[in-house]
Amino acid sequence: MATDTVAKPRTSARVHVQKFGTFLSGMIMPNIGAFIAWGIITALFIEKGWFPVAALGGFGTNDAGDPNVGLVGPMIIYLLPLLIGYTGGKMVYDVRGGVLGAIGTMGVIVGAGIPMFIGAMIMGPLGGWTMKKIDAIWDGKIRPGFEMLVNNFSAGIWGSLLAMLGFYGISPLVSAFSTGAGNVVQFLVSNGLLPLTSIFIEPAKVLFLNNAINHGVLTPLGVQQSLEQGKSILFLLEANPGPGLGILLAYMFFGRGIAKGSAPGAAIIHFFGGIHEIYFPYVLMRPLLILAAIAGGMTGVATLAVTNAGLVAPAAPGSIIAVLAQTSRDSYLGVILSVLLATTVSFLVASVILKTGKVSSEDELHEATAKMEGMKGKKSSVSSALVGGGGVAVMAGPIRNIVFACDAGMGSSAMGATVLRNKIKAAGFPDVKVTNSAIASLTDTYDVVITHQDLTERAKPLTSQALHYSVDNFMSSPRYDEVVELVQHSNTAGAQEAAPAAGAAAATEPATGGAHVAPAADADGGPAGILVAESVVLNGTATTRDQAIDEAGQLLLDRGAVDSGYLDAMHEREESVSTYMGSYLAIPHGTNAAKDHILKSAVSVIRYPQGIDWNGKEVKFVVGVAGINNEHLHILSSIAKVFTSKEQVAQLEAATTVEEVLDLFGKVNS
Structure with a gap:
């Protein structure tokens, strides 16, 4: 049997950078609680x-007259680096790698002081990777x-060598x-150039590099600066909620449609919940708004520099509550001014952009989603193309595990998982587990994976067996309702046999996600010749559903594609789950158990002008x-493409010849 070879798509440079940044921040994020604990102890108990x-x-x-050691110094010098080293090693080679990573980290701790x-x-990571290779x-x-x-003994011997x-x-x-890095930061501060870092930080945030920048670069430098000076401005270069809040406030006053209506809720989640990712789609809708984020970020950094304000530890998540909790005792005025002025400047710039820019008559968020789907060429499945007509994707088995994944696993994913979990529970499926995770x-153990549209490319290789959905709005994405419908149809009786009815949804890669396209078979028994003139009837004689199934099945039988047992299976299938797909289309077929009754692939088409x-x-x-x-998956996918177009459906209704x-x-046979 011939096998199609599909060229592996090239991964963009942005994705590579995101992966590297995610790996760096992945060593910090699980230990943020320890950083916060150290920050609280520092803020309360130092001199x-x-x-x-x-x-x-x-x-x-x-x-006894000896200097007090305290908790602040040992925690920052030993505890936090050892936790990071262990986490990095564990990411590469589980617990064994984590132990070797911690041993190696102890060497650099003592060596540097x-x-x-x-x-x-x-x-x-070096300890985990080398131990994995040695094993x-x-x-x-x-x-x-x-x-x-x-x-x-291998771990002990190699660990001692790593420590040395x-x-x-x-x-x-x-x-x-x-x-050197400290000198660069000091140079930027001394010369008033630190605000210029917002030119790089703010756009990088919208590309989902925010956690990589904040916790992979700024946090390590900021902690060292905080230990020496009692606070650090670096903790607020990325975490300041002001720029994002200003953009969301501008949408509240000058936005349109759902973008305007959802902005207040997004602002609350962003400012108090600290989930900065929630404002990214609003910027992606109007890319020029990045100028507002940059202006706000520069203003906030400049205010911190002028007032000599900073935090004692990282603010994670970037909530105003976390920011104030980690603010140095002498910096409250500067930090509060930084947030307020950043918000004001960002709001003013964003307002001008929204008021002077082109205004769409349709809902902006939906328009942005449609534009993204068009650019990516993924609007080709039954689940998305026919959703307006009632077609719903169905999994081959019940859905048990759904995961909402984001860059860090604690921001947008946690919020999105909560929203979706509540919707699924309200639909009557409390047993479906909805969790959140870092990418x-x-x-590859999940049934459904949900990610932001810019992160889906990174999630797919890790969860190739799952159905993927991409969202552009973390609060009110219409994709959540699609997932709920998917659960409703897949977790009901007979769902195991329902997949072929919506095969195109499971066979193609939709705009919101989906399994990969089933490749067209070769000419030897493949799709070529599946639909022939003898199997097309322009005026069917049936007047009921069951008669229509018999008529369509008889055409398959006459072609020698199936035996009589398949016709019985078509009725059995229809009794379990309807094959109505919307757009005046039904696609009756047999159950999965009836595959032995299929002799060759074939399609029959019957038109009933009166309905x-x-x-x-x-x-x-x-x-x-x-x-x-x-x-059959390829066949259904091709048929779905035809019924996606209202114009083509109208042409089918008006057709006077089989040709x-x-x-x-024609695509069915191509």
Whole structure:
């Protein structure tokens, strides 16, 4: 049997950068709680804190006259880097990799004597990766009974070597880099150039590099600066909620349609919930709005620099609550002014752009979605193309696990999962598990994966067996309703046999996601010749649904494509789940169990000009389908493309010859 070879699409440079940034931030994000704990202890108990406690803050001397060690120093020098190193190693090689990553990190910590976050982000993955390669050398070659001995000693020996590598090799390099980076930051601050960083940071955020920038770069540098100076401006370069809030406020006053209506809710989630990703679609609708974000960001950074304000620890998520909680005791005025002025400038610039820009008469968010689907060429499945006519995708089995994935797994994904979970519960399916996850943590164990449209390309290779949906609005995306309908139809009785009825939805890659397109078979028994003139009837004689199924099935039988048992299976299939697809179309076919009754792939087309009542729906076109292997998926996909176009449906209704019908359905045979 011939196998089609599909060229692997080239991955864009943006996706590569996102993956690298996600990996870096992935080492920081799980440990944000530890950073916050350190920030709270620092803000409260250091000598200049709210409630100075020498034994906790690490200043003064104890009863023996020795300097107090406290919690602040050991946590920042040892605990946080070791957590990062362990997490990085675990990401590469599970717990065993995490242990080796922590051992290697200890070498750079002791070798440098300063907070070694960059060193930990190097030694953690390096330890996990090298241990994985070493274990592969004798995988399957260890004599029974000696596995534990070999595994423990190999880890111990290599760990000691890694620690020495970190001490002598990595720590001097990282120390030099940290010193250089600190000098660059100081130069920017001293010369008033730090606000210019917003020119790069704000656009990068909208491209979903926000967590990579904030936690992969700024957090390590900011923590070191905070340890030395008691606060750092770097924690607010990306996390300031002002620029995004200004854009959302502008939409509240000058937006249109759903964009205007959803902006207030988005603003609340963004400002108080700290989910900055929620305003990204509003910028993507009007790319010129990035200028508003940049202007607001520059204003906020300039205000911080002028007032010498900063945070003692990262604000994660970027909520105003988290920002104020981590604000240095002497910086509240500067931080609050930074947020207010950033919001004001962003609002003013965004308002001018929205008022002077071209206004669409249709809903802006939906228009943006449609434009994206058109550019990506994915509006080709039954689930999206016929959704307005009642067609709904159906999975081959019940849906149990749905995951909403985003860059970090704690921002937009958590909010989206909550919204979708509530919708699915309200629909009567509380047993369907809806979770959120970072894209880097995805495994191919989910039934449905939902991501932002800019992240779907990264999620698909990790979850190739799942149905993918892309959204552009985290609060009120119409895709959520499509997923609920998918669950409703897939988790009801007979759903296991329902997939062929909406095969195009499971066979093509829709605008909102879906399984991959089933490739057309070759000329030897493939789609070529599946639809022939003898199988097209312009004026059917049936007056009921069951008679129409018999008429369509008889055409398949007359061609020698099926035996009589398949006709019985077509009726059985219709009794379990309707094959009505919308747009006056029904596609009766047999159950999955009836595949042995199919002798070759074939399609029959019957037109009923007066219409037939099909379970309360009007049907004018009945397409009988019989497909071997996955060929029926390709057939249904091609038919769906025809019925996507109202013009082509009208041409089918007006056709006077079989040849006209064959011309319109030509893609079925191509």
